[in-house]
Amino acid sequence: MARIVACYKWVVDEADIRINPDRSVDLSKAKKKISDYDKCAIEAAVQTATAIGGKAVGLTFGTADARQSLKDALSRGLEEVYYINAEEAAQADGAATANALAAAIKKMEEVNLVICAEGASDTYQRQIAPRIGAVLDWPVATSVSKLEVTGNTLTAVRKLDDCLQTVKVELPAVVSVLPEINNPPIPTLKAVLAAGKKPVKEFSAGELNADLVPKTRVADLQGYVMSRKNLIFKDGEAVDQVKELVAALKKEGVI
Amino acid sequence: MSGVYIFSDKNDIAAEIIGFAKSAGKDAILLVFDEQTAKVMGNSGADKIYLVNGESELVESYARSIAQLLREEGAELFAVGATPRGRDLAARVAVYLNCGMASDVSTLSCGDGQWLTQRIIYGGAVQQTEVLEGLAVVTIPGGKFEPVSGTGEMVNITLAADRRISLEETMPIGHQGADLSAAEKVVCVGMGLEKEEDMQLAKDLAAALGAEIGCTRGIAEERHWLPAERYIGISGAVIKPKLYISMGVSGQVQHVVGIRDSQVIVGIDINEKAPIFAAADYGIVGDMYEVVPLLIKALSE
Numbered sequence: 230m231a232r233i234v235a236c237y238k239w240v241v242d243e244a245d246i247r248i249n250p251d252r253s254v255d256l257s258k259a260k261k262k263i264s265d266y267d268k269c270a271i272e273a274a275v276q277t278a279t280a281i282g283g284k285a286v287g288l289t290f291g292t293a294d295a296r297q298s299l300k301d302a303l304s305r306g307l308e309e310v311y312y313i314n315a316e317e318a319a320q321a322d323g324a325a326t327a328n329a330l331a332a333a334i335k336k337m338e339e340v341n342l343v344i345c346a347e348g349a350s351d352t353y354q355r356q357i358a359p360r361i362g363a364v365l366d367w368p369v370a371t372s373v374s375k376l377e378v379t380g381n382t383l384t385a386v387r388k389l390d391d392c393l394q395t396v397k398v399e400l401p402a403v404v405s406v407l408p409e410i411n412n413p414p415i416p417t418l419k420a421v422l423a424a425g426k427k428p429v430k431e432f433s434a435g436e437l438n439a440d441l442v443p444k445t446r447v448a449d450l451q452g453y454v455m456s457r458k459n460l461i462f463k464d465g466e467a468v469d470q471v472k473e474l475v476a477a478l479k480k481e482g483v484i
Numbered sequence: 485m486s487g488v489y490i491f492s493d494k495n496d497i498a499a500e501i502i503g504f505a506k507s508a509g510k511d512a513i514l515l516v517f518d519e520q521t522a523k524v525m526g527n528s529g530a531d532k533i534y535l536v537n538g539e540s541e542l543v544e545s546y547a548r549s550i551a552q553l554l555r556e557e558g559a560e561l562f563a564v565g566a567t568p569r570g571r572d573l574a575a576r577v578a579v580y581l582n583c584g585m586a587s588d589v590s591t592l593s594c595g596d597g598q599w600l601t602q603r604i605i606y607g608g609a610v611q612q613t614e615v616l617e618g619l620a621v622v623t624i625p626g627g628k629f630e631p632v633s634g635t636g637e638m639v640n641i642t643l644a645a646d647r648r649i650s651l652e653e654t655m656p657i658g659h660q661g662a663d664l665s666a667a668e669k670v671v672c673v674g675m676g677l678e679k680e681e682d683m684q685l686a687k688d689l690a691a692a693l694g695a696e697i698g699c700t701r702g703i704a705e706e707r708h709w710l711p712a713e714r715y716i717g718i719s720g721a722v723i724k725p726k727l728y729i730s731m732g733v734s735g736q737v738q739h740v741v742g743i744r745d746s747q748v749i750v751g752i753d754i755n756e757k758a759p760i761f762a763a764a765d766y767g768i769v770g771d772m773y774e775v776v777p778l779l780i781k782a783l784s785e
């Protein structure tokens with residue numbers, strides 16, 4: 230049966246990130262989640278598989294803690310998940326990530342479509358779909374807002390800055406989808422319970438024989454600090470607050 | 485010719501990247517795909533312009549042959565405008581060159597055989613500095629560098645394209661109203677707005693200020709009260725108006741990333757703890773249904 234592969238990343242929830250006074254970054258309290266954009270990729274795979282009678286499967290490249298993502302991913306309608314469990318994922322850049330994912334896809338049978346999100350919600354580099362396509366030598370369509378598979382042909386609508394493009398391609402292919410492509414539903418309790426029984430296939434880095442050495446080096450991480458005036462009018466009558474605001478904006482010369 | 489190879493489907497970004505290359509003391513070599521663009525870019529300071537001819541209308545489909553050209557010429561950097569087409573092409577070229585890539589960089593400089601880049605991650609909460617050794621690929625958004633002028637040589641070149649993907653149809657996107665990223669003033673509506681009819685309140689404030697209307701993602705993508713190109717943030721528009729006023733916007737980092745370059749930021753929100761106030765120059769803690777009508781009145785006096 231034709232497999233539709235949704236790639237996803239287990240990421241830090243950016244809402245939990247704390248920036249220390251010296252601008253260093255504290256991730257120690259941060260929970261992890263499936264990248265929000267990837268939920269749309271998973272849902273697109275599930276919908277496409279349903280439409281063509283194929284099998285939607287997940288694929289993730291992560292460190293040991295990405296194991297926590299498997300049940301969540303499976304509760305979103307995927308039939309199985311492939312998990313590349315590798316410490317290299319912690320330092321991976323776009324090149325290493327795409328090499329890992331492409332190597333796993335090569336090992337899977339009957340894959341005819343790979344669906345990624347444009348980017349992950351942590352790094353948002355937007356490299357992975359085109360990189361996977363180039364590594365596998367499969368055609369690619371990025372920025373997809375609508376996709377349809379009939380027979381062996383994929384028709385995709387790409388949303389670019391200046392136009393909508395309809396492109397056609399024979400499968401196998403790789404696409405990246407925009408968040409507007411669907412609204413991923415919250416998994417039902419039944420789906421969550423069923424997820425525990427679905428199959429997981431694990432790959433080790435060694436098994437894949439892929440180049441996982443990053444080609445970019447992170448030299449520094451610093452919290453972003455906004456320096457603004459922070460003059461907040463919170464007491465007194467609304468009329469007076471508005472008066473003060475208008476006076477301030479006049480003084481700034483912006484009204 | 486070694487140097488910085490440049491492509492953008494937006495001419496102003498291409499011109500800015502040429503400006504960067506020249507300021508870094510490198511030759512700037514521009515790739516264009518049609519004669520019109522070659523003409524427009526003729527005096528943008530590029531040392532050489534390649535006018536690419538080929539069999540595909542999709543620039544992304546030339547990735548492999550562009551990579552080959554860069555290798556043969558001894559390119560030092562492939563710098564591409566950060567647009568959907570540009571990011572796609574750049575990432576594929578990075579694979580064919582087997583090199584590193586930094587996306588949507590906010591700064592770029594060259595050191596001793598390496599490129600130093602900065603970009604934001606975690607929805608805008610953190611700035612990351614990356615080092616790329618040797619030949620590398622970067623994508624660059626608009627507004628980062630100053631364009632220059634000057635003419636160079638023009639060369640026609642035919643490159644092979646991947647023909648497996650075909651373009652069936654192109655439909656221009658009708659942008660409603662002015663471009664948000666160029667607006668001088670922006671009123672931004674958030675999910676604090678209760679009903680679609682209440683959009684009138686935002687319209688009235690925008691009219692009183694002479695502002696464009698923008699929104700947060702939920703207003704566009706969940707409620708569909710405004711078109712998608714009206715939402716501001718990391719996945720939407722990045723704006724730099726003189727004045728940004730929000731009503732009922734909590735100010736989550738993914739939204740705030742899109743307004744950081746505003747000259748003055750004003751937040752109106754009922755919740756004193758809303759993060760928008762930390763990102764704002766001025767704020768009013770209050771019910772926008774009370775505050776905004778008063779503000780409209782005060783502005784028209």
Ligand SMILES: Cc1cc2nc3c(=O)[nH]c(=O)nc-3n(C[C@H](O)[C@H](O)[C@H](O)COP(=O)(O)OP(=O)(O)OC[C@H]3O[C@@H](n4cnc5c(N)ncnc54)[C@H](O)[C@@H]3O)c2cc1C
Pocket residue numbers: 265266350673674675676677699700701702703715716717718719720731732733734735736737738739752753754755758770771772773
């Ligand atoms: C990966 C990712 C990417 C994202 N990209 C974007 C993006 O590009 N752009 C974007 O905008 N969002 C984006 N988001 C969503 C973002 O995280 C926030 O959820 C969103 O910006 C919140 O929108 P909001 O402020 O309108 O709504 P809410 O957070 O619900 O805030 C509503 C605010 O209205 C206030 N309010 C309610 N009633 C009143 C009243 N009567 N008067 C005054 N105030 C009132 C509330 O106090 C609250 O602060 C992204 C999220 C993720 C995870």
